Amino acid sequence: MSLTSQCSKLMEFIIRDVIVEYLEANQLLKDSQHGFRTGRSCLTNILVFLDKITEWVDQGEVVDVVFLFFAKAFDKAPHQRLLLKVLVCLGIGGKLFDWISNWLLNYTQRVCINGIVSVWKLVLSRVPQGSVLGPLLFLIFITDLDLNVHNVLLKFADDTKICIRICNSDDVQKLQEDLNTLQEWQMADAI
Numbered sequence: 680m681s682l683t684s685q686c687s688k689l690m691e692f693i694i695r696d697v698i699v700e701y702l703e704a705n706q707l708l709k710d711s712q713h714g715f716r717t718g719r720s721c722l723t724n725i726l727v728f729l730d731k732i733t734e735w736v737d738q739g740e741v742v743d744v745v746f747l748f749f750a751k752a753f754d755k756a757p758h759q760r761l762l763l764k765v766l767v768c769l770g771i772g773g774k775l776f777d778w779i780s781n782w783l784l785n786y787t788q789r790v791c792i793n794g795i796v797s798v799w800k801l802v803l804s805r806v807p808q809g810s811v812l813g814p815l816l817f818l819i820f821i822t823d824l825d826l827n828v829h830n831v832l833l834k835f836a837d838d839t840k841i842c843i844r845i846c847n848s849d850d851v852q853k854l855q856e857d858l859n860t861l862q863e864w865q866m867a868d869a870i
Contacts, residue, residue: 691811694778698769698815707768708818709825714836715814724835731831732842740844743854747839747861756820757804758783768819782812824864828857 699717702708708716713724735742762780765771771779787799817836825832830843830853841861843854 688811690778694775695812695815698771701769702819707822709822709834711825711832712818712822712834714834714838715818721835724833728833728840728842735844740846742842743845743851744840744842745854745858747841749837749839749865755804756817761816761820764819764823765816768822779812779816783816824861826864827860829853830857832857 703717713719713721713727732742732744762776762783765779766776786802788802789799790797814836821834821837824834824839828841830841833840839861841854841857843850843857845851845854
């Protein structure tokens, strides 16, 4: 369990609300993402998915679906890469970027078991779970997952579905190309 002070959480709420408003107003988050967003949920993700699949099946189409899960994605988001995406995606600079950078880069943790504590260690990669800003930073981190993917892609946090109608061997190749693109994204971001 991660403990954060109330002052820090209050600051995170203020920063999160400003960034979310900016992201939504400028449509910087992809419609494919249903996790951690107002008016979207696991249910909306499933309904959009089922609507598309049902439409294709009703038309007599063959459908392929690949379910992806980026294991421990929250824990493996490299800080420098995340900060680059915050800067590029949002255009955030100045004191706000400095605050987010310091919040991520200077994070230390230790373990306490039965009253015995370990030494403090610097944390090099993670989106802080249990924090207010963590989910938003994770959305920013994976927002470019959709780039160069040509088939239907739906995300709920770190769970991803990609689906395609299969009419011929070209469609199978298109699905493979999208899977290759997702693998390249994963390798570039070292998740």
